[in-house]
Amino acid sequence: MSMELLTSLRQEINKVIIGQDYMVDRILIGLFTGGHILLEGVPGLAKSLTASTIAGVSGVGFKRIQFTPDLLPADILGTEIFNQKTGEFIIKKGPVFANLILADEINRAPAKVQSALLEAMQEQQITIGDTTYKLEKPFLVLATQNPLEQQGTYQLPEAQQDRFMMKLKVEYPNRQEERRILEQFGLGEEREVSFQQVLSREKITEIRKVVSRIHVDEKIKNYVLDIVLKTRENRQYIECGASPRATINLVKAAQGRAFLEERDYVTPDDIKAVVYDVLRHRIVLSYEAEADDMTPEKIIANLLELIRVP
Template identity: 70%
Template sequence: MENNMTVTNEHLITNLREEIGKVIIGQAYMVDRIIIGLLTGGHILLEGVPGLAKTLTASTIAEAVGIDFQRIQFTPDLLPADILGTEIYHQKTGEFVIKQGAIFSNLVLADEINRAPAKVQSALLEAMQEKQVTIGDTTYQLDLPFLVIATQNPLEQQGTYPLPEAQQDRFMLKLKIKYPSRNEESEIIDRFTTGNYKTPSMHKIISAQEIMGLREQINDIFIDEHIKNYVLDIVLKTREPSPYIASGASPRASINLIKAAKGRAFLEGRDYVLPDDVKAMVYDVLRHRVLLTYEAEAEDLQVEDVISDILDTINLP
């Protein structure tokens, strides 16, 4: 029965990838990571220049999964109430009516999150953590599944409010989105420069209720004690004294690395975690949690270089 379930899940993921592929050309890395976030309940931070289909990918996945989607354009004049909602006075009844904000959706895209001031960022991050929103005297539970995908442009720094490391820690994964390949970009050009192209109609592959069921299955995926210790070795290594690391990863890193590894195992059609699952997800889990020293920056080291060096010092289980 377990093998049948694994085959069924593998078929489901294949169908989901194919449905998303009707609209999104390439970007398999981003698509798979967003699916992992959705199936494990982990929020995602996307870093990439404009025009890499970040918004289109998020909305397409929401459509294929059959969940509500909202996009919030973050700007310097945005207020917490614009995201969470507010009380509006109704003159006829003399009562206050609650108007819910864009956060009340299953999948929320926080576009250019680093353009909004700290108060707005904190309001979003609190909702992400608590899965609830307080408006006036009333607390509202957010509908599940609930996933935030935040984007930021790595090139523009003027007029931005970079997310502090403590707030970045709330995101399960940080993805660095790359340009498409030459063949993929050629296909994109052909698609969007011809007048007869029509956006394909999307079919719902799974429902919100089924996603919650899949989350339980992923939680039950087997992880050997040796692999769990491998995760601990990696995370604890980031906290050891180093000329290149100013601050190591928090315990959230260990939790999220195991969750992400289980999610990848699920996408690969397995009910157990391999060391390769950990290695495949470790950069996305750690790159926003390991803070480099000035010495590392002076030597032009990237956080990925430091993580790679850590992996080289730890034996595979």
């Protein structure tokens, strides 16, 4: 992917999304590495708009699933329907059969519905009845959730959270960005914002192959291992450390960031840039940590200080 194509991709996204560069970059990392993304933030921060915009600019099939307490797994995956004329069952495929899935407010549905996405996210396939269907590539799940202290939300199971490459903490825009949002969308008649398609499914597949070949030095691999293994040693504050999936995703996310920075090799700064997003949802805190007002971010920062940078 040339620098011009990457620049035009950002320009088209910025026609619709003002600010939120951190969120946009991390979603692009997910798109270019095949890693699913969990977005956490209060309503109104353009999480859903960013997902639909990136899907449009990328030229991939997009479906939005609104998670609610009464949602059923079949509403996501699809179901078998009996055809009285033929006397046979036919398959009605659900919205998960798309390239980019927006699982909106995923923590407003109970665990059995959330877990309906597990097979799709890990195996990239869906089983309906006795038949298994492969999902079309590229396949990516972007899930949004409100902070858990909000009313009517459910905790995501650890197995579900571990399927996400990164969990992003989406913050409010700054004053200048919010002024631009006001000028563009809040004054007078609402203006139609159009963008052009820059990528395609075939191009994304090519980019994923390029990203997977970005060089990771032995010292970087050992640095990643040092970080992940440290999460399993701190028994004071960490009840359960990061899984081997965290090790894999930390390297993949760093490769994606190196690609966005137009490098063909990973640096320690790439690891540091994505380590919070990759690990924050994979560290289960102990009661002592909560009593001492420790957060996953504080613990990760402390671990990084203990580990020598290559």
